[in-house]
Amino acid sequence: MIKIMSPKIIKINSIDSPKGVLSIIDKENNLPFDIKRIFYVHNIPKNSKRGDHAHKNLKEFIWAINGEIEVSTISRNNKREKFILNNPYEGVYIPEKTWSYQVTKAENSIYCVACSDYYDEKDYIRKWEDFFTSTIK
Numbered sequence: 001m002i003k004i005m006s007p008k009i010i011k012i013n014s015i016d017s018p019k020g021v022l023s024i025i026d027k028e029n030n031l032p033f034d035i036k037r038i039f040y041v042h043n044i045p046k047n048s049k050r051g052d053h054a055h056k057n058l059k060e061f062i063w064a065i066n067g068e069i070e071v072s073t074i075s076r077n078n079k080r081e082k083f084i085l086n087n088p089y090e091g092v093y094i095p096e097k098t099w100s101y102q103v104t105k106a107e108n109s110i111y112c113v114a115c116s117d118y119y120d121e122k123d124y125i126r127k128w129e130d131f132f133t134s135t136i137k
Contacts, residue, residue: 005032005095007073007081012063012089023088025061025114032093033059033116040065041102042110051101054125059116062102063091067109074099076132085111099131 010030014023027034041050062071068086076097083092086106094100102111117123125131 005093006075006079007071007083007092007094007098007100009083009090010061010093012091014089021088025063025091031061031114033061035114036117037115037119038112039115040110040112044104044109046104046107046109049101049103052099052126053101054099054131055096056123056125057096057117058120058123059096060094060100061091061114062094063088063112065110065112067104067106067111069109069111070103070105072101072103074131078132099125099128 012023012025013029014021025031025035044050062069062085064085065088068084071083071085071092071094073081073083073092073094084105085091
């Protein structure tokens, strides 16, 4: 039996020095998956909503580089959680089969998303009614 993980905050390993902070995100130190794709979102109007979908197999890790975003997740058993990301020292892991969306809470917010696979439109569940009624394998 495969155990599906729940969304959770993951600390980002960071090394402070007088020259700045180096932050490291990788499978060996903090992620439960290999990274195959990274994208970032910027120039986002305050209070705008993005995401609003689930993935059949893809896992994601979201972290804010600047500003503040609120990440909401809903699991298949209807467990709802909200995560506030407002510093570059932590992010939220979103496992497969989890509905999620992001709301930008501050001007000039920038956030990154690391993904376990390349873009594949067939992996998306974009309709809310399909999320609970489909037989996701």
